[in-house]
Amino acid sequence: MHNHHFPMAFPILFLLFICLPFSSAKLNVNYYKTTCPDFEKIVRENIYTKQSSSPATAPGILRLFFHDCITDGCDASILISSTAYNPHAERDAELNLSLSGDAFDVIVKIKNALELACPGIVSCSDIVAQSTRDLVKMVGGPFYPVRLGRKDSLVSEASRTDASLPTTKMTMDEIIKKFTVKNFTIKEMVALTGAHTIGFTHCKEFSDRIFNYSKTSEIDPTLHPKLAAGLRKVCQNYTNDPSMAAFNDVRSPGKFDNAFFQNVLKGLGLLTSDYILGVDPRTRPLVELYAKDEKAFFQDFAKAMEKLSVHGVKTGNKGEVRSRCDQFNHIPN
Template sequence: MHNYYPMAFPILFLLFISLPFSSAKLNINYYKTTCPDFEKIVRENIYTKQSASPATAPGLLRLFFHDCITDGCDASLLISSTAYNPHAERDADLNLSLSGDAFDIIVKIKNALELACPGIVSCSDIIAQSTRDLVKMVGGPYYPVRLGRKDSLVSDASRTDKALPTTKMTMDGIIEKFTAKNFTIREMVALTGAHTIGFTHCKEFSNRIFNFSKTSEIDPTLHPKLAKGLREVCKNYTHDPTMAAFNDVRSPGKFDNAYYQNVLKGLGLLTTDYILGVDPRTRSLVELYAKDEQAFFQDFAKAMEKLSVFEVKTGKKGEVRSRCDQFNHIPN
């Protein structure tokens, strides 16, 4: 029997090196002995919060994306600005509209975990696990979350603007943002399906419904009935910047493939939604996901699993923060 052993190690080694090195140190059972109630505490808290405030799931999903795509999944977005670090990531323009519910649930979970197992669970692991649980809770796919991330030692608002796509970008610009981070066009289109839940502030699409051009008050690519409804919802948005509309008018609280169906019918809120449905690089994927929800769920789950281990910090490259909004030590 021992003749087989020389082959076993190279095969295991190849499996190991096929993972990005830092994420290879992560594993699903990371807290099994050090904090055995980790999963239960996360699950119970997100259930209570989501039941009371349905904006929590889309809010945390957006926070997760903003945190991970900027500098890796390291909770750098949770750091508050201070005199020592006056421009933390949280205060970047693109992060100012992030949901208070999302920050609130992370704090609640962190407080509960600090009572159960002090100094053990990182804030970045809380974000990753609770995002997955919330996606599942509102009808989305399950995907495994490997654990063992450390929290960042840096939080810099200027890095956010360089990393995040915006609603005013061309498809070339959006694709470039993702491919620069080693995400494919297919992964980008699948991740955009997160817009099936939540809402968008009126200012992000006001150019499509007010004074669109010299010849048309509204964007002719927008469904006229939707445009009429949005003009009513957003009529005072310049006085009240919190005014918003659901991304998916048909099933706003359910994670499904309706976003892609909406895009093809002119029911997407953003110009970038419309472009996604007409650009030859993305249209076929939008059509696939619109008619095959399982294909969307499968690709979304894979993309989220990949994103959740993107540029994670392990070992001495990070720390387990005592509080999610501040570093354990004042940075030099």
């Protein structure tokens, strides 16, 4: 007997493809299965070695990944070094100067290993995406699938970064706009901010909350007084030593958990932007949810990271597979 339903399957399948953003439709988790079968293993082993010896790697890579992706898509444009031909590369943008050396180092190390195993195959942007996921998992965060097949950018300009990245001094309206203009929801923004559960922030980013806050108060009254006192000690010489920093999550700085949200509600967030996340009516309910339900945070973080990891990706001839992550294959004319 013949099946009358059969022809219907095609239009439905076709519709599914139309709904996927075209660029990410070409990506898939098995992209290197035949061309570079050791890809996952090489990334994982290098990440494990680096993270074990320098715990700042995980937050460093997470930040590098976010700064790269939110600027003009996940395309490794942030890894390009400035040259005479391209004097203001993204890496040298004011907001990227504090990115961790450990993060750049481990990407280079992985790239070198992959160039030996399968030369010219794996893009730097795929290395960044995969390393980020592996590190999030390694420090206790959720697992999420990473689709692969990104190409590396042919452009890298510092000016694009300043226009895209949120800063700690912005109002909540301004911060929200940085995300919504890139098609991320407020919920995704709050979940992604949970990345502050690991890593540290340099004193200059929050010095205005602990020194000469106002005419009547030396410290910001919304900051927990004990934390403020501790930060004043840590940061007392920060103007002479710009590397002075404090952990974002004072309770479990090395573990990916929901403590950041609990801290925010107790006045233990380092940044003004952390504080307003806990008071703004658009974001507070999410902060409260994530503070009491780690599973909800992990789920939303994983989904947001998966979405961020395919944001603005370049495929086909829109990009290239760089042979060195810090330079384009051809010097632009």
